Each structure stands twice: as C-alpha cells, then as structure tokens.
Amino acid sequence: MDCNIQEVDAIIEQWGAKPDSLLQIMLDINHRYHYLPKESVKRVAERLEMPLNQLFSVATFFKVFSLVPRGRTIVHICTGTACHVKGAPKLLDRFEKDLKLRPGETTADLALTLETVNCVGACSAAPVVLVDGVTHTEMSANKISKLAKELKAQEG
Amino acid sequence: MMRLSTIQDLELLRREILKRREHIKKRVRICDGPGCHSGGGEKLIQLFREQFEERGLDGSYEIAPTGCHGFCARGPVVVLEPANIFYEKVKPDQVATIVERSVVGDELVEELLYTDPETGEKIVHERDIPFYVHQERIVIGETGRNLITEIDDYLSRGGYSALAKVLTGMQPEQVIEEVKVSGLRGRGGGGFPTGVKWESCRRARGDIKYVMCNADEGDPGAFMDRALLEGNPHQVIEGMIIGAYAIGAREGYLYVRYEYPAAVKNAQRAINQATEYGLMGDHILGTDFSLKLIINRGAGAFICGESTALMASLEGKIGEPRGKHIHTVDKGLWNRPSNLNNVESWANVPLIINQGGKWFADIGTERSKGTKIFSVVGKLNNTGLVEVAMGTPLKKIIYDIGGGLPGGKRFKAVQTGGPSGGCIPESMIDLAVDYEKLKGAGSMMGSGGMIVLDEDNCMVDVARYFLNFLVEESCGKCIPCRVGVKRMHEMVTAMCEGRAQPGDIERLEALCNGIKETALCGLGKSSPNPVLSTLRYFRDEYEAHVNDKRCPAKVCKKLITYSIDTDKCTGCGVCRLRCPEDAVIGEKKECHCIDEEICVRCGICYEGCKFGAIVIE
Numbered sequence: 101m102d103c104n105i106q107e108v109d110a111i112i113e114q115w116g117a118k119p120d121s122l123l124q125i126m127l128d129i130n131h132r133y134h135y136l137p138k139e140s141v142k143r144v145a146e147r148l149e150m151p152l153n154q155l156f157s158v159a160t161f162f163k164v165f166s167l168v169p170r171g172r173t174i175v176h177i178c179t180g181t182a183c184h185v186k187g188a189p190k191l192l193d194r195f196e197k198d199l200k201l202r203p204g205e206t207t208a209d210l211a212l213t214l215e216t217v218n219c220v221g222a223c224s225a226a227p228v229v230l231v232d233g234v235t236h237t238e239m240s241a242n243k244i245s246k247l248a249k250e251l252k253a254q255e256g
Numbered sequence: 257m258m259r260l261s262t263i264q265d266l267e268l269l270r271r272e273i274l275k276r277r278e279h280i281k282k283r284v285r286i287c288d289g290p291g292c293h294s295g296g297g298e299k300l301i302q303l304f305r306e307q308f309e310e311r312g313l314d315g316s317y318e319i320a321p322t323g324c325h326g327f328c329a330r331g332p333v334v335v336l337e338p339a340n341i342f343y344e345k346v347k348p349d350q351v352a353t354i355v356e357r358s359v360v361g362d363e364l365v366e367e368l369l370y371t372d373p374e375t376g377e378k379i380v381h382e383r384d385i386p387f388y389v390h391q392e393r394i395v396i397g398e399t400g401r402n403l404i405t406e407i408d409d410y411l412s413r414g415g416y417s418a419l420a421k422v423l424t425g426m427q428p429e430q431v432i433e434e435v436k437v438s439g440l441r442g443r444g445g446g447g448f449p450t451g452v453k454w455e456s457c458r459r460a461r462g463d464i465k466y467v468m469c470n471a472d473e474g475d476p477g478a479f480m481d482r483a484l485l486e487g488n489p490h491q492v493i494e495g496m497i498i499g500a501y502a503i504g505a506r507e508g509y510l511y512v513r514y515e516y517p518a519a520v521k522n523a524q525r526a527i528n529q530a531t532e533y534g535l536m537g538d539h540i541l542g543t544d545f546s547l548k549l550i551i552n553r554g555a556g557a558f559i560c561g562e563s564t565a566l567m568a569s570l571e572g573k574i575g576e577p578r579g580k581h582i583h584t585v586d587k588g589l590w591n592r593p594s595n596l597n598n599v600e601s602w603a604n605v606p607l608i609i610n611q612g613g614k615w616f617a618d619i620g621t622e623r624s625k626g627t628k629i630f631s632v633v634g635k636l637n638n639t640g641l642v643e644v645a646m647g648t649p650l651k652k653i654i655y656d657i658g659g660g661l662p663g664g665k666r667f668k669a670v671q672t673g674g675p676s677g678g679c680i681p682e683s684m685i686d687l688a689v690d691y692e693k694l695k696g697a698g699s700m701m702g703s704g705g706m707i708v709l710d711e712d713n714c715m716v717d718v719a720r721y722f723l724n725f726l727v728e729e730s731c732g733k734c735i736p737c738r739v740g741v742k743r744m745h746e747m748v749t750a751m752c753e754g755r756a757q758p759g760d761i762e763r764l765e766a767l768c769n770g771i772k773e774t775a776l777c778g779l780g781k782s783s784p785n786p787v788l789s790t791l792r793y794f795r796d797e798y799e800a801h802v803n804d805k806r807c808p809a810k811v812c813k814k815l816i817t818y819s820i821d822t823d824k825c826t827g828c829g830v831c832r833l834r835c836p837e838d839a840v841i842g843e844k845k846e847c848h849c850i851d852e853e854i855c856v857r858c859g860i861c862y863e864g865c866k867f868g869a870i871v872i873e
Contacts, residue, residue, distance in 0.1 A: 182476070193858055
C-alpha cells in the first residue's frame, strides 16, 4: 500500500500537530497502512517539529508498531497466561510449522503476518487466536491446523 | 439532547426517562461482554433485532445489548427481565424460539436453562445460580444490566446521582474524607489508599492538575477493567468527574490499551454523551466546576501500566518509568500535580459517595475494604468475572463459585497478580484473599487475575513463561531488569530443556535476590516473583528438571516423548491421518507406533485419540 501524504496530514490534523499527539498519530498511521511507511514517519517528524530519532525510538519501543510492511491478513496468537496454560505454545508451534512463518514474520507475497499478543482480555474462552481482529475461541492443535489450511487456501 | 443547566434538571430528566420506560414490559439483555462477544453474542443481537422487526414487536419490548454478565463459561448469555430468566449458551438458531415462547409468550425454554451440576435440577433465575449466589456484585453487577450505548439507561438506574450529590452540597474536602473513611485502596495492584492519594494531590501546589484513569490492563489473564470500561463506561467516568472535583482538576486522561478497541469506542461515546448533557465540559450542571476528559490509546507496552511510564507515554515519549522519589501527586503529567487511579478504583467511587464510606468500610477485612473483581480463568469450570468481598477464602472462589476443575483434574495452584505476582499452592486453599494475605503468601493482588492451574501444568514452565514475558516487556532503562531478567530466563529455559547443571537452582535464587534489591521500578523489583514463588512451593519440580532431566507434569517438550499404548490402540488410524509430520506408522486395524525422531510433540494425536492410547512420558 502506497503512503499518501494527504492522508497522513489529515491524521495529523485530527490530533493536532503537537508532540503529545505523537503516539495517537502514529497509531492511526500504523492502523491505516498496517505499518509505518518511511515517508509518513518523516512527514510526522517535520509537522510536529520533532527529531526523527525520537520517532524512531517510539516506533521501536512500542510493540504495536512495525517499520516493515505487514500482510493483508494479520493473525494474532494470544499468549496471555490463561491461553498459555491452556496450550497456546502448541498452537504457535503448529501454526509456525504449517505456514513456515515465525512470530513477527510476513509471507513474501505480503498475504499473511503472524504475531503474538500478550492478552486480548478474552481469557474465559482461552486459548484464543485473532484473525484480523476476529476472535476464534477455545482453539486446539487440530483447530489451528485447520485454520492454517483455510488461510493458505484463501490466498490461493 | 438537551443540556442540563442545573442539578434539579438532572432529576427531572431522570423522572422523564423513567416515565418513558414505564411501558416496557419485557427487556431482553444480551451479553456483549468480552467472553460472549467472541462466542457469538454480536450475532445474537442482530438476530433478536430481526425477529423483533419481523413480528412487529413495539416499544413494550426492549433489546438491550449489555456489558459482561460475568458467567463467561456459559456464554453467550441472554437474560429476560423483569423475571430475570437466565438462558445460557444461546445459539443463533434458538433466537426465534426464545422470542416466540419467552418474549411474546410467558413460557420457559427448558433446554436453555442452567443445570445445577450437583442436583441436576434446572435453575430459572440468574440470582439462584451458585455462580452468582456466593458473590457480592456491587461494582460489576450493573455492567450486565447496562445498555451500553445509551446514557439514558445508566441514568434510569440512578446514574450520575453521586455526582449530583457531590455538587449539591459537598466540599472537595468532604468528598476526600468520605473516600478515606471507605478505606478504598488502589485496585490496579499497588493497593495505596485512594483517599490519601487524592488528599495529597489536592494539597499539592499548582493551578493546573490532572486526573487520569489507568486502563492499560496489562496483566495477562485479567479482563475486569476491559469489562467495566466497555460495558459500563459511565460508572468509571462518573467516578473520574467526582475525583476531579475533589482534587481540583479540570482536565483528565483515560489511557486505554490498544488491544481493547471496543473499550476505547464505548468510553468515547460515553464521554460525548455526558458532555452533551452537560455532565462534563464547562460548568457541569450549571456549577463553576468544569472538566474535560481525553482518551489516549496505548501501543502495546506492558510497562505503560506503571504510573510514571504511563505519563511519559501520554506526553508522547517512550514509556520509561522514573525513580519513585518524585511523587506523581506533586509532579506528574507535564510536571504538574496528577492523580492516577485504575478503572476499577474509579468505578467504586460513585457507590461510596451514594451509600457512604461507612457502608463500604463494613465490607471486607480490617485493612482491605470493599469488594474485588477477579478474572477467574484457566483450568476451571465456571470461568469468568467474579466479584467477592475482600477476605473471601480462595476455596470459595474456586469451588463454590468457580465450580471446581474440569475433567476431575487435581487443583495444583492459582497464579495471581500477573507477571509481578506468584503462585499459591493447594495447601493454602483456605487463604482469605486480601492485599496482606496474598502478599504474605509470596504473591500479590495485582489487578485481580486468577489463573487456575491443574496437575497438567508445569510450574517451571509457568515461571519461564512469565520471564519470557518480562524479557520482552522490560523497558531496558536499568541493568538489573534489562540484563538480569534475561539471564533468569536463560537459566530457567535451560532447566526446561534439560541443559541445567547442579547448583543452577541456587544460582537462580541469588540472581533473583539481586534483582529484587536493585531494579529501578516496581516492575523490575517484582520480576523475580514468578520464580521465587514457584521455587518456594514447588522446589521439587525444579529439582526434577535439573537433577533427573524430567518434567513431572509432562509439559516441557525436550523432556517428554509421545508413544502409543499397544493395549489401547485399535488401529483406527485417526492419529496417522492427522499427524502433520507423518510420524505415526501403522497399518489399519493394527497397532500404530510413533517415530520419536520425526515427532515434534505437537499434541494433535493426543487430542484426537478417542481411546486414550497416546501416552506422554
């Protein structure tokens, strides 16, 4: 997805071009493009009159941000405590093996990104997996294997 | 929406709302809380709407998508008012039946009622179900009754009456005194007396002061703050407005986790509605008091739940904490006096104002007052959100309310307090849960997560899990945490992988004590807790890993093997067909076996075998 400077400017306007809006602006850009395109980070630094290295430190400190493009579909495997004790590591292992993807990685065709998340607050339905924000509950090794197959088929 | 210009206007509006609602005969409460939503609650709401439209049901009936009912294990939950008939595990194809028989008609849909596992009897009413009987749901109870999107619904149940009471005749000092009398302590983990904090902030010098709400619920396994803010945002906001009045703040922030988009949305809607009614903004209810509230989202950093890191993040910086010698109440956000409380703490405030600090102080134990909401999850039958008086025995929470463990498994421990907490073993099941008792047991209250572990959970693996979490989440500012936690993680990982040497346990303990004494912030200081508490109660498991290279709970992959019990195997072939690695060999109707070299111990065969023939050793 190409970065559109007008869009970035609109996001900046919404929050105000001031340093304390930085995190909120970056979150919206990250949400819009699934990552932080280089030009957008430069633009924000310019408009907020902040050194680029400060933006870089924020972008690398917080887990949500990505400086490299991510996939069209993003799978989050929850590794919260409830999910962990109910078998999240097995889900992660299986998914990694089936799709040959490690957490934080994206397929070469930008179809799919695998990430872990530290808890989504759906602990009573553990273990859970999110596909583009939609929660799949009470997962098992068998169920995630099936999910991996579906995701593969979807992208052809 | 009309703007209320006096306190009397609020009461008039309330009467008008109640009058408007007089003709509602039946109300269908559909749970859209964190558990039910992911289990299909959203779909049910839509289907109920379609059914109502099809049948032309008029204003005498109301569909109310509500916040969390607590009983997530039985979700999606639907409750019919006024009789409070409780329907569990409702499926989309049962909606029409419910509308036909219980909404239009007055019958019960038997198959959707809760069955008491002990007596086998069907229970009709929500209040009679054992899960609810043993609770005191004074703070979270409203969430399950609250029509999330409507401020009028909150007002109809007495909402913002505490604010009206405060603005009618209470001086800020009186409000603080009431909170002090209540004995309310911070529900986010610290347990600091809320009234004392407010008082210090009120007394701090400065024209501009801030109130803040910590909704960066980072403890994995806890979701009470999500449920409160998502399901009943006005209760939290009302608490914040009262707090701002007491402290003398005119601006405030809610810092909400990025992972909780619905909480952000619902809280923002609530702020807009309250502002339109004049319950927030300039000249609240026509008085001289004004307040503006702003929502900021976090970006996935656990450390931002720490007060000073949270403020740094609000200022647009990275979330690094600072030393505790500078107090937030004196120099907080932008170096101005600031007061930060957790979501649940704020939600307690309207209750304390309405019913009095004395009433609140009568609940709980000597030093821990009121109730606490726990997220009781893990290996338990009745997972969900539980609210009990402080001092309730652990046993009551896990067995009477939680319904015990599924599959007849033996209770091993309960993990409380998140990554800074610890594990409480079976021998301490009678522990009366409050701040002091949990601390004495080597754990802590934290934000209230309770993760139940059974005999199939390895305690060394649990410690490794938390250390892995902390390695990722350490902000890196101080060396004891940045380097020390990493070394701890390496040592425990070596134990889980059978590479540990004799003496490693003692070395690990020494490292724990070093970090505890030297780390900069609370997160760092408490980072050895997961290790220390498991070592304290489950040292034998550590010894088995180190000395015998054996995982007693059969969890640590490098220390176990999968094989097939020749007596039990029927040769059905399910494991062979399902094994993604082709590690299972065998002819149909003949006993199968597993090639240990190829097997990756993923557990697919174990899950799928109907005959229990897969053995883990």
